[in-house]
Amino acid sequence: MAKRVARSSVKRLSTVEKKALxxxxxxxxxxxxxxxxxxxxxxxxxxGLPKANLLYYFESKEDIYRAVCRDILExxxxxxxxxxxxxxxxxxIENYIKSKMDLSFSRPxxxxxxxxxxxxxxxxxxxxxxxxLKSWVDRQASVFKVWQxxxxxxSISPQHVFFMIxxxxxxxxxxxxxxxxxxxxxxxxxxxxxxxxxxVTEVILTGLRMK
Amino acid sequence: MAKRVARSSVKRLSTVEKKALxxxxxxxxxxxxxxxxxxxxxxxxxxGLPKANLLYYFESKEDIYRAVCRDILExxxxxxxxxxxxxxxxxxIENYIKSKMDLSFSRPxxxxxxxxxxxxxxxxxxxxxxxxLKSWVDRQASVFKVWQxxxxxxSISPQHVFFMIxxxxxxxxxxxxxxxxxxxxxxxxxxxxxxxxxxVTEVILTGLRMK
DNA sequence: GTCTATACAACGATAGAC
DNA sequence: GTCTATCGTTGTATAGAC
Numbered sequence: 411m412a413k414r415v416a417r418s419s420v421k422r423l424s425t426v427e428k429k430a431l432x433x434x435x436x437x438x439x440x441x442x443x444x445x446x447x448x449x450x451x452x453x454x455x456x457x458g459l460p461k462a463n464l465l466y467y468f469e470s471k472e473d474i475y476r477a478v479c480r481d482i483l484e485x486x487x488x489x490x491x492x493x494x495x496x497x498x499x500x501x502x503i504e505n506y507i508k509s510k511m512d513l514s515f516s517r518p519x520x521x522x523x524x525x526x527x528x529x530x531x532x533x534x535x536x537x538x539x540x541x542x543l544k545s546w547v548d549r550q551a552s553v554f555k556v557w558q559x560x561x562x563x564x565s566i567s568p569q570h571v572f573f574m575i576x577x578x579x580x581x582x583x584x585x586x587x588x589x590x591x592x593x594x595x596x597x598x599x600x601x602x603x604x605x606x607x608x609x610v611t612e613v614i615l616t617g618l619r620m621k
Numbered sequence: 622m623a624k625r626v627a628r629s630s631v632k633r634l635s636t637v638e639k640k641a642l643x644x645x646x647x648x649x650x651x652x653x654x655x656x657x658x659x660x661x662x663x664x665x666x667x668x669g670l671p672k673a674n675l676l677y678y679f680e681s682k683e684d685i686y687r688a689v690c691r692d693i694l695e696x697x698x699x700x701x702x703x704x705x706x707x708x709x710x711x712x713x714i715e716n717y718i719k720s721k722m723d724l725s726f727s728r729p730x731x732x733x734x735x736x737x738x739x740x741x742x743x744x745x746x747x748x749x750x751x752x753x754l755k756s757w758v759d760r761q762a763s764v765f766k767v768w769q770x771x772x773x774x775x776s777i778s779p780q781h782v783f784f785m786i787x788x789x790x791x792x793x794x795x796x797x798x799x800x801x802x803x804x805x806x807x808x809x810x811x812x813x814x815x816x817x818x819x820x821v822t823e824v825i826l827t828g829l830r831m832k
Numbered sequence: 833g834t835c836t837a838t839a840c841a842a843c844g845a846t847a848g849a850c
Numbered sequence: 851g852t853c854t855a856t857c858g859t860t861g862t863a864t865a866g867a868c
Contacts, residue, residue, distance in 0.1 A: 661844065
C-alpha cells in the first residue's frame with residue numbers, strides 16, 4: 411500500500427514521520443516539568459494528535475520519555491566529537507565552547523530535558539553518565555594533562571574544567587527565563603547570542619590561561 | 622493550654638515547628654521533580670505526617686510550594702548582600718563566589734527547586750526575577766562599570782558575568798548527580814568541595830582579569 | 833492505522849469522628 | 851489539632867468499533 415508524503419494534514423505523515431513528530435512534541439512538553447510533571451494529553455495537543463494515537467506508536471509515557479532521552483544523548487555525543495593532544499589547545503576549547511553554545515541556542519528544549527533528568531537524579535540516563543560520559547571525560551582529561559604539562563593550560567582538574575564549561579554554556583538554554591528577565595528583554599536575540607558566545611569564550615580561555 | 626517542645630515524636634512539635642518541618646520536607650521533594658511532578662503523599666511521608674495534616678497547615682499543594690519558594694528567595698537575597706564600588710574588587714567577587722558556593726553545598730535542594738522553577742518558566746517567581754533580581758543586578762552592574770573604567774575588571778557585560786558566576790556555582794548543587802558520576806565518587810566530599818571553590822574562584826577571577 | 837469510549841488507578845482536597 | 855474515610859477529578863492505558 412503506497413504511502414503518501416506529508417501534506418497539510420498530520421494524518422498523512424508516515425509512521426517514521428509521525429514518531430518523529432511525537433518525539434519533537436514530547437521534548438517540548440518534557441522540557442517544562444520533566445517526566446512526572448508532564449501529561450500525555452499535553453504531548454497529544456502539542457502534536458495535534460488524539461491521545462490514544464500516541465500509545466499506538468509508543469508503549470507508554472515512560473517509553474516516549476526514554477526515546478526522547480536517547481535522541482538527545484545521540485545529538486549530544488555526535489556533536490561534541492573528541493579532542494586530540496595534537497590539536498591546537500586554544501582552538502580546540504574555542505570550538506568546543508562554540509559547539510555547546512550552538513546546541514544551547516538551537517535545541518534549548520533538549521538541554522532542559524537533560525537538566526531536569528539530572529536534577530531528578532538521572533533515573534533514566536544514569537548509566538550513560540557513569541559509563542559513556544565518564545569515559546569520554548577521562549579521555550579528554552588525559553589530553554588536558556598533556557597540554558598542562560606543556561604549560562598550555564593552567565593546572566586545574568580537567569573534570570572541573572568541563573563542569574564549568576557545561577554550566578556556563580547550558581545556562582543560556584536552561585535558565586533563559588532568568589536571563590531574559592534580568593536583561594529586560596522578551597527573548598535572547600541574535601545580538602545577545604553572539605555577545606554571549608564571545609563573553610563566555612573570552613572569560614574561559616583567559617581563566618584557563620590559554621595562550 | 623501549655624505547649625510542649627519537641628521530644629521524640631513529631632506530634633509534640635509546635636505549630637511553627639510543624640510548619641517548618643513540612644516546608645523542609647517539601648523542599649526535598651520538590652527538588653526532585655518540581656511542583657507538578659511532586660505528590661502530596663511524598664511530602665507527607667518525608668515529614669512523617671498523615672497527608673490530611675499537611676492541608677490543615679497549608680491550603681493546598683501550591684500553597685506549600687509558594688511558601689517553599691518564598692523561603693528560598695529570602696535566604697538567597699539575605700545571603701548575597703550588596704557590593705559597593707569602594708570594595709576591593711577582587712575580594713568582593715571572591716566573597717560573592719564563596720557565598721554562592723556555600724549556599725550550593727549547604728542547601729542543594731533549595732538550589733534545585735529554584736532551578737526547576739526557572740526551567741519551568743518561573744510561573745511563581747517570575748515577578749521576583751523581573752523586579753527584585755533585575756534591580757539588584759542593575760545596581761551591581763553600575764559598580765562593575767566603575768571598576769571596569771578603572772581597569773580593575775575586563776570590560777564585558779556585567780549581566781553576563783553574573784550569569785556565568787551563577788551557572789558555575791549552582792552546577793555543583795543542581796547537577797551533582799552528573800558530577801559524582803563523572804568523578805566516579807558516591808558523593809561530593811569535603812576535598813572536592815574546597816577544590817571546587819578554589820578552581821571556580823581561580824578561573825573566574827583570572828577570566829575577568831582582576832588584579 | 834485511527835479514534836471513541838471507558839476501565840482503573842492515582843491524586844488533591846474535604847467531611848466529620850475523635 | 852489529628853486522622854480516617856471518602857468524594858470528585860484527573861490521568862494512564864486499553865478495548866474495540868471503524
